[in-house]
Amino acid sequence: MSTMIFCAAVSVFFLLPQSLRLDEAQSLWESGRSPSALLMIVAKDVHVPLFHILLHMWRVAFGSSVAAARSLSLVFYILSIPAIYILGRLAYSRSTGLYASVLFGLSPFMNWYGNEIRMYALFTLLIILNQFFFLRIIKQGSARIWIGYGTTAMLGIYTHYLFFLSLAAQAVFYFLHRSLFPPRSLARFSIVAAVLVFSFAPWVWYVYALKEAGMQLPLLMPPTTVDLFNTFSQFVFGFQDDTLNTIFVSLWPITVILVFLALRRGARFRFETEYFLYTIICSFAALFIGSFVLTPVFVSRYLIFTVPSLYLVLAHFFDAYPPRLAQAARWSVAIVMVAGLVIQIQSPATPVKENYRQVVTYINEHAGPQDTIILSTPFTIYPIEYYYHSPATLATLPIWNRYDTGPIPAFSPAQLPAQVATLTDGYQKAWLVLSYDQGYEQTIKSYFDQHYRRIGTEHFSRDLDLYVYQLRYDTPLARQ
């Protein structure tokens, strides 16, 4: 309970009031449509619709403010805390569950996504519940448990496509440890699988019929081993600036020490631990390899569903230590997490902070009706538009109309002069807002630097910069 209160307090005082971020703005924009339009937009945007539908209804009930929308995720996050406690108690013991829930509540990573207007908090909650039912099937496979398992799985696959990875890990575990499961479990799992396939098929058909899924996917690079360890670092220490993050990941040999210290007589791998490790390893491997074989999708937030498993394994891991060492280890991890949370909240250099509110406030105060605001990358129009009430014209480069069907137009260096001419024609100043570099940000900036006189530069948060250019000198205002 105290962990839940702690999370709620941190959220209310520090996280809910933060600036809207790109993904959140997208969620707001999408959930603000009619249900049919919402389904279409979400389908095009590599996601599944459950969260957006819930958000749509939530906003109808509780209002359209950013804080109200974020509180939906906060509810899911806070519910996840007792859920992980119950899962930990089932898998290991009361104390292990309690410690895992404390880690979950202190986690800077979970606090971040527990306050984001995205599906990740719901995704995590459903994963925890689904894992709970999965392990309950082993210990007591009553009909209610099977129904709970099937229901959470169905909700899960409609919350995030990667829920399937968790189910795949369960399948691997099942086939390697079939003897643990009750009789006729294969038949029941087959029935659940059939129901899931049957219920998900309409969505697959719908996405396929639209033929536009993933066309708005942001540019991601294939992952490196650095990304791999950064993800683990973020899971434990949160989002830290490069210097601090380098320090954390450079300490990796400490994991060898921690594992060696757990080598005790009789300290065996419980099957629950194996299961949680399968979840982590299978998911990381699938996403890492998939990023090379299919398309780059290795992003730490996509792997958020492995966080409960990681914390549970960590909590159980310390049980193998002698009592005093275990106590010291538990306290150390908790303190490090709190420190990470504080730094993540307080530091302006926190890499995931996107201060669109501040950049728009600046524009609102300084731009006039003779000016044009040019945004690149185009999809950053979502958060900017949310705060925007300047008389200046708002446009994107490449030029993009969100209400047109089809993907965001690709950047073309050949078309750049013409597009810039179109966007700047007749205006006095151009306010170029650059963020979320998709590989052409520098080209655009160089073009403006070469053709116009830069009269101002402002930096708001990591990778969020504003450049002001004088376009004309023949107006009275310019002469002044």
Next chain:
Amino acid sequence: MSDRKHSFLRTESPRVLLAFNAIMAITYFIAITFFFMPGNRILFGFLIAGEAFHLWQVLTFLYTVWDTRHIAPRNTLLRPSVDVYITAAGESIEIMEATVRAAKQMTYPSFKVYILNDGYVAGKKNWRDMETLAARLGVSCITRQIPGGAKAGNINHALSLTRSPLIAIFDADHVPHADFLAKTVPYFVDDKVAFVQTPQFYKNLEKSHLTNGSWEQQELFFGPICKGKNRLNSATLCGTNMVISRAALATVGGMKTDSIAEDFVTGLLMHARGYRSVYVPEVLAEGLATEDLRSYSTQQFRWARGAFDVIFRYNPLFMRGLTGAQRIQYLSSASFYLSGIVVMIDALLPIAFFYTGAVAVQMNSMLLAAIFLPYIFLTFYVIQRVSNAHFTFRSLGFSMGSFSIHTAAFFAALTGRKNDFLVTSKRALEGNFLPIVKWHLFYCALALVGIVVAYDREGVTASLLNNSMWALFNVTIFIPFIYASWPEKANAAVAVQRSAEEALRREDILSPGQLMQTQSSYAD
């Protein structure tokens, strides 16, 4: 306690996992050797040498434990006569008495117990007491008058005076179970069986940090490793708790007296003559672990020195008559003690960085982590699975912490320096054992100062942090060994022993003479 006699023998061989571990080990080695850019050439050479050794250790371990279920044929109706030798060189009378009494009570139709008393030639004050004890208990005592060959010489001398086709051998502190002979002799159904070995269990294992650590080291060896060697006809002759065929022993001229590891070498030579060996995975005798760090170090030095003798003088690679599997097994056992040098090299890599900035490989540390962590974690998971979760941090600490002893033994063997066969004390020695861990303490200091030096040179960098963690890793690994040397711990062990002796004296179990004799054995 009862479970500890059995649980280490409940091994398993998850073959898919073993094969995967082998692939990971080879992949890691190939990656680090061929795909990473060398930094300092000398450090890189040392690193690769160390990694090659680790690869050898991992692969031979996996090969050994691939199948641990082998049971040799036996005939329980076989009942040849047996000479039971209990070797003594100044051990305390009460320890000896317990062993002799237990030996006499073995349930077997035809055997004779002998005390092989080397106290006289070893200059021990209690050598006459052994003869008195033998007379009192109704067993024979063979007291050697002419020295030579240490324990092996003692056994060979007795061989010339006894006649039974089989010889059971126990150290003074190894108390046999009543069914020892009944369970070991049936394996001699095959004339080609040279010896039957059983585990060397320590009944005092829970007495202290050190005894626990010593036994935990043994669990891995007498559990999956010896069971695997059994399959490969490569059981190790351990010098006690064993039965040997007189005929087989005669073909190699008795126990080898020219090696400090007489048992190991004798087993090797009998294998080379085409004889077979059997390991019985059941505790059939219970002995005593060394109770102080000095005795432990002496024992480790002797074992390591013996192993290096095998490499330098009886190298199984070049010995005719051995099978390929036997060559690998003997070489793997003997080379285990080279790990001392490898531990030292690995420990010095971060130190080299601290003081010179030189690194073994120039690479992204995360890439190293990505291939090293899965490999090392899988390897230790496999060891835990195979050993029924009997591999411990403490045993790892004792093995790696013994690097200074093993290194000293290596150079002693390399230079051919003669080392006496020292009987390890069965009682806790008194004194300050900190000098035994002086290199470990020096390493801690060196690392600490080195971190400051490196920080002064380059500030907080990823390399500094990474190397600091490796230094911390080594320090952490050394802690169980350093802890065993701590004066308070050493004194505590002696205090426990003293109070026990006083209790015994109060109950008139020990005479003042026996007590004096007990204390004189500290000087071994």
